[in-house]
Amino acid sequence: MNTKEISVPLLILRIGLGAFLLLFGIDKLVAPQTSVDVFAQFYGIAAGTGTVYLAGGLEVVLALAILAGAWKTLSYGLGFLVHALSTAASWRELLSPFGEGHLFIAAIPVLAAFLALFLLRRHDTLLSAGG
Numbered sequence: 001m002n003t004k005e006i007s008v009p010l011l012i013l014r015i016g017l018g019a020f021l022l023l024f025g026i027d028k029l030v031a032p033q034t035s036v037d038v039f040a041q042f043y044g045i046a047a048g049t050g051t052v053y054l055a056g057g058l059e060v061v062l063a064l065a066i067l068a069g070a071w072k073t074l075s076y077g078l079g080f081l082v083h084a085l086s087t088a089a090s091w092r093e094l095l096s097p098f099g100e101g102h103l104f105i106a107a108i109p110v111l112a113a114f115l116a117l118f119l120l121r122r123h124d125t126l127l128s129a130g131g
Contacts, residue, residue, distance in 0.1 A: 007126035013117050014124060018067035020110065021079060025063055028056025042089040069128025072121040080114040087111050 028035045032052040039047040047055075062082065065075035086107065087094070093101030094108070117124065124130075 006120065006123050010117065010120055010124040011126045011128075013113060014066060014069060014128075017079060017110070017113055017117060018063050020063075021059055021066060021082070022063035025056045025059030028052050028059065032056070042086075069124055069130050072124065072128075072130045073118075076114070076118040076121050080111070080118050083107070083111055083114050 032049040035052040035056070036047055036049060039045040039052065045051075059082070062075060062078055065071055066079050087110075090101070090104045090107065093099075093104035097105040121130075
């Protein structure tokens with residue numbers, strides 16, 4: 001596979017997915033109560049705001065690593081795993097894609113994009129800290 005041919009599409013994919021995670025991380029820091037409710041409803045976890053702030057901070061760090069193309073195996077793999085867990089937690093909404101939770105279906109192509117970025121990580125070299 002020619003790395004030059006796919007370097008721009010991979011950069012676009014990396015920026016899009018990194019920004020996606022960054023927004024969710026910032027959301028946890030700006031509106032922690034919403035995430036406390038989400039943790040309870042979807043994950044069955046009674047998380048306090050401290051836990052949500054920690055999760056948000058870690059998610060921001062992960063997003064920045066992805067945006068920079070740093071530690072690709074670790075950061076892209078964790079990005080995929082975080083989103084896979086989030087997607088799995090919304091399985092009930094995914095089984096009823098035309099109901100109130102119809103926007104949850106968008107998690108599926110995002111998950112596929114994370115997997116594609118992980119699988120092609122060695123070819124993601126443009127503006128990448130990992131070369």
